[in-house]
Amino acid sequence: MIKSAFTRRSILATGSGLALALALTACGGNVASTGSTADASKFPAGPVTLTIGADPGGSTDLIGRALAENASGPLGAPIPVVNKPGANGALATKEVGSSKPDGQTLVILNASLFAITPLAVSEGEKVKIEDYEVITGISQDDYVLVSNTSSGMETMDDLTKAGKKFNFATTGVGTGSQLAQALLFKQAKIDGTDVPFDGGSPAMTALLGNQVDLATIQLAEAMPQIKAGKLNPIVVFSKDRNQYLPDTPTAVEAGYDVPVSQFRAVAAPKGTPEAVLTKLRESFKKAFESDAYKAFNKQNLFTAAEIDGDQVAKDWSANAAKYKELTVKYDVDLGGGK
Amino acid sequence: MDFLAPVINGFGVVLEPMNLLYCLIGVVIGMLIGVLPGLGPAATIAILLPLTYGVEPVTAIIMLSGIFYGAQYGGTITSVLLRLPGEASSVVTVFDGYALARQGRAGTALGIAAIGSFFGGTVAIIGLTLLAPIVAGFALSFGPPEYTVLAMLGILLVATVSNGSKLKSIIAASLGLLLATVGRDTFTGEARFTFDNLSLADGLDFVPIAMGIFGLGEILYNLEERHNKVQAPAKVANVWPSRKDLKESSGAIGRGSVLGFFLGILPGGGATIASLAAYAMEKKRAKNPERFGRGAVEGVAAPESANNAAATSSFIPLLTLGIPANATMAIIFGALLIQGVTPGPQLVQNDPELFWGVVNSMYIGNILLLIMSIPLVGVFVKILRVRAAILAPITVLITLIGVYTINNSIFDIWLVIVFGLLGYLMKKFGFEPGPLVLAFVLGALLEENLRRSLLVFGGDAAGFVSRPISGILLLVFLIVMLLPLLQKAFKKAFKKARTPAPAVEAHHDEKERV
Numbered sequence: 042m043i044k045s046a047f048t049r050r051s052i053l054a055t056g057s058g059l060a061l062a063l064a065l066t067a068c069g070g071n072v073a074s075t076g077s078t079a080d081a082s083k084f085p086a087g088p089v090t091l092t093i094g095a096d097p098g099g100s101t102d103l104i105g106r107a108l109a110e111n112a113s114g115p116l117g118a119p120i121p122v123v124n125k126p127g128a129n130g131a132l133a134t135k136e137v138g139s140s141k142p143d144g145q146t147l148v149i150l151n152a153s154l155f156a157i158t159p160l161a162v163s164e165g166e167k168v169k170i171e172d173y174e175v176i177t178g179i180s181q182d183d184y185v186l187v188s189n190t191s192s193g194m195e196t197m198d199d200l201t202k203a204g205k206k207f208n209f210a211t212t213g214v215g216t217g218s219q220l221a222q223a224l225l226f227k228q229a230k231i232d233g234t235d236v237p238f239d240g241g242s243p244a245m246t247a248l249l250g251n252q253v254d255l256a257t258i259q260l261a262e263a264m265p266q267i268k269a270g271k272l273n274p275i276v277v278f279s280k281d282r283n284q285y286l287p288d289t290p291t292a293v294e295a296g297y298d299v300p301v302s303q304f305r306a307v308a309a310p311k312g313t314p315e316a317v318l319t320k321l322r323e324s325f326k327k328a329f330e331s332d333a334y335k336a337f338n339k340q341n342l343f344t345a346a347e348i349d350g351d352q353v354a355k356d357w358s359a360n361a362a363k364y365k366e367l368t369v370k371y372d373v374d375l376g377g378g379k
Numbered sequence: 380m381d382f383l384a385p386v387i388n389g390f391g392v393v394l395e396p397m398n399l400l401y402c403l404i405g406v407v408i409g410m411l412i413g414v415l416p417g418l419g420p421a422a423t424i425a426i427l428l429p430l431t432y433g434v435e436p437v438t439a440i441i442m443l444s445g446i447f448y449g450a451q452y453g454g455t456i457t458s459v460l461l462r463l464p465g466e467a468s469s470v471v472t473v474f475d476g477y478a479l480a481r482q483g484r485a486g487t488a489l490g491i492a493a494i495g496s497f498f499g500g501t502v503a504i505i506g507l508t509l510l511a512p513i514v515a516g517f518a519l520s521f522g523p524p525e526y527t528v529l530a531m532l533g534i535l536l537v538a539t540v541s542n543g544s545k546l547k548s549i550i551a552a553s554l555g556l557l558l559a560t561v562g563r564d565t566f567t568g569e570a571r572f573t574f575d576n577l578s579l580a581d582g583l584d585f586v587p588i589a590m591g592i593f594g595l596g597e598i599l600y601n602l603e604e605r606h607n608k609v610q611a612p613a614k615v616a617n618v619w620p621s622r623k624d625l626k627e628s629s630g631a632i633g634r635g636s637v638l639g640f641f642l643g644i645l646p647g648g649g650a651t652i653a654s655l656a657a658y659a660m661e662k663k664r665a666k667n668p669e670r671f672g673r674g675a676v677e678g679v680a681a682p683e684s685a686n687n688a689a690a691t692s693s694f695i696p697l698l699t700l701g702i703p704a705n706a707t708m709a710i711i712f713g714a715l716l717i718q719g720v721t722p723g724p725q726l727v728q729n730d731p732e733l734f735w736g737v738v739n740s741m742y743i744g745n746i747l748l749l750i751m752s753i754p755l756v757g758v759f760v761k762i763l764r765v766r767a768a769i770l771a772p773i774t775v776l777i778t779l780i781g782v783y784t785i786n787n788s789i790f791d792i793w794l795v796i797v798f799g800l801l802g803y804l805m806k807k808f809g810f811e812p813g814p815l816v817l818a819f820v821l822g823a824l825l826e827e828n829l830r831r832s833l834l835v836f837g838g839d840a841a842g843f844v845s846r847p848i849s850g851i852l853l854l855v856f857l858i859v860m861l862l863p864l865l866q867k868a869f870k871k872a873f874k875k876a877r878t879p880a881p882a883v884e885a886h887h888d889e890k891e892r893v
Contacts, residue, residue: 097425098710110429124422125787128563128580135577161568165575208835214568236523236834237566239827242709246646246702250519253835261716265701265723340716376568 084144084317085118092123092137092148094130100182104305105149107337111328130154131166138172142310144317152304153217156361160368161215161375170357173308176321178348182303183260183279184221187272189248195273197295206232210244210256213237215375218257221278221301227371228297261342285342304346306353389735393743401438405445406744413453416463417781420450421706428714436718437736443714445744447707451690452748455492456759461774463594467585467820468650468686471658475678482674485760490620491676492683493752495632499684500745502636503691507738515699518644523831524843528852530825533652535859536659537817542672548814555818558583565827578790587794590778592812596802598771628680631661635684643689646696646704650689651820654682
């Protein structure tokens with residue numbers, strides 16, 4: 042362990058040294074240029090903190106840590122990860138939103154917090170994407186509707202023809218899991234009861250034990266059980282088929298207007314200088330290109346969605362509007378008849 | 380013999396020097412973070428995860444699981460010495476552990492806890508080796524209705540475990556249940572008692588409440604007490620448990636281990652209920668139940684054996700079904716994925732070396748922990764010789780820093796202070812903190828599962844009775860609740876029939892049989 046830690050450190054040191062040298066030469070060329078460049082040349086002034094609004098060990102945390110590890114070399118500064126769980130991530134997101142816009146404090150954003158959670162929670166917990174400078178999109182994490190193999194339910198047709206009432210497990214109120222299922226069942230005219238659980242693993246446990254009939258959980262959580270033949274994947278909720286589950290149709294293909302995925306992005310407070318954002322963007326781009334990061338995505342079944350920051354903001358706002366419209370159209374209430 | 384071959388191969392894996400070293404590193408780290416209040420095994424494992432990227436999967440998991448069960452050993456030390464329970468499952472250890480420490484028998488308490496932990500852990504590993512595939516299904520047959528009744532049973536036991544006046548226990552427990560309702564409603568997203576404060580949106584956390592009510596409350600109370608009368612620092616009379624202590628607690632250790640093993644398989648809350656039930660069982664069995672809470676060794680032995688057994692058996696759902704039973708297991712799940720190993724129903728067949736390597740490493744890890752803890756007991760009890768004027772501020776500082784590290788939140792520090800004041804007032808007016816904290820933990824479990832069950836049943840409560848496991852648990856619940864009432868009625872009838880003198884005799888007999 043000691044040995045490997047040392048090699049890692051020396052690589053990191055070499056990497057940051059190199060980056061520093063490059064940065065210095067780059068600055069030398071345009072000392073007398075605009076103010077924003079001067080800001081950028083001072084950046085990063087010390088460690089860049091990456092805040093994560095979730096407990097250690099979850100998907101958001103894993104992604105944040107993988108990104109931090111691979112981007113700190115190109116950035117030329119350490120990127121310590123700080124977990125501040127609370128209110129589905131709203132706590133950390135709001136806190137970073139109001140911190141100094143100098144690029145030294147960043148946050149991982151979850152699309153669901155902006156597009157789905159506001160449909161269920163009180164005013165004080167809502168956040169708006171317009172209040173952040175999105176640096177870049179990161180990846181996409183898909184939801185899959187699963188049934189216990191012992192139920193014999195394999196396709197949407199099986200569900201619509203069953204003519205029975207289904208209890209479906211969600212990973213909680215105001216999550217993509219709840220929204221996707223509620224919309225799907227309303228559109229397919231399937232009678233279902235929404236049973237919220239505290240996260241993906243309890244929801245899956247309940248389904249494996251036949252405590253509920255269906256569940257929608259994140260692909261990485263469901264995959265081992267799908268491979269073992271314990272769970273049937275019925276549909277995935279992504280726009281296009283998921284690369285790791287190529288034989289499972291999407292809900293859209295099955296004829297339902299339910300495109301729901303979890304997207305993640307990294308952002309800085311509003312007002313961060315453009316030059317600083319550019320520098321960060323380049324460092325994250327280098328991280329995305331590294332083999333270690335690509336392998337990480339593959340192991341955790343994430344689909345790269347390294348979309349331009351401005352586009353992310355547009356997409357998420359559009360999604361928020363679309364989900365709102367769909368819930369109104371199909372009379373879906375995520376707050377459970379509040 | 381076919382069955383045993385992979386088990387023996389597993390020992391071969393563990394005994395490789397690299398794996399032994401990582402096992403040792405894991406349990407040492409685990410024990411240390413267990414002693415520090417706040418920083419839990421889940422966070423530690425998440426932070427140390429990158430260190431394991433470069434090593435073999437089995438080596439990595441051996442170390443990470445060592446951190447987990449090592450922390451269970453370490454957590455006892457603060458519960459006993461400083462009245463700081465780091466996890467919900469060690470709250471009941473505080474009752475008698477701290478009482479023993481105040482009588483100068485901290486060594487006894489820690490020694491018994493270490494032996495009980497070792498025994499509980501080992502029983503659970505043997506169970507894991509022989510029964511894992513059979514009992515794994517147990518985790519799946521526990522649905523929301525079963526958890527509902529289990530939580531009800533737990534809350535009922537809370538009343539049994541406390542010592543003071545029944546009315547005050549009920550008031551404290553009710554306050555605990557009320558505190559459990561703070562935060563966003565899990566079913567509607569409605570904010571409850573959050574006062575528009577985002578820090579309260581997820582509800583209150585166990586750790587700041589326990590640290591405040593138990594730890595800080597006690598320190599404040601002692602400061603006041605010392606102000607009024609001169610108090611000698613607690614003596615540390617004996618470091619080792621005597622033969623008599625061992626004999627007294629052997630039954631408790633055995634029963635606690637078995638109970639812990641079975642309840643530990645249940646994802647979520649299993650370990651807490653196991654420690655609580657083990658304690659309640661010993662108190663019911665005891666000839667003099669009033670000793671409990673005043674320094675009964677069984678009161679430390681039973682819950683400590685139970686929570687360690689539960690910690691070990693919580694690996695069963697992960698390794699045999701691919702279901703993480705708690706936050707730490709979820710991170711180990713992630714670690715397995717990073718190593719390219721799919722945790723799930725096929726793990727035993729696909730990776731027998733990993734499965735048996737990890738399981739067998741726990742035998743070694745538990746032995747290492749026992750060897751380490753016994754001499755360390757002598758070191759740790761010296762803490763009590765430190766003058767309170769020095770020890771108290773240091774404890775407060777470590778507690779506050781520890782609590783901050785969990786969520787990196789200043790708000791949690793304020794929570795500790797507020798609950799510290801509450802704990803002080805409770806102690807001053809004779810309310811026990813145990814019922815409050817335990818009811819707080821079980822209240823959330825009860826509410827969520829009750830509402831979930833009713834959703835699943837479509838509103839028909841008859842489902843609780845018609846499902847076999849929840850039906851049986853409900854029956855147990857009724858028995859535990861009604862038995863004392865029946866006994867009372869029986870005694871009254873008896874008293875009327877006979878003269879008073881033999882009635883007292885009968886009274887004693889009755890207690891012994893119960």
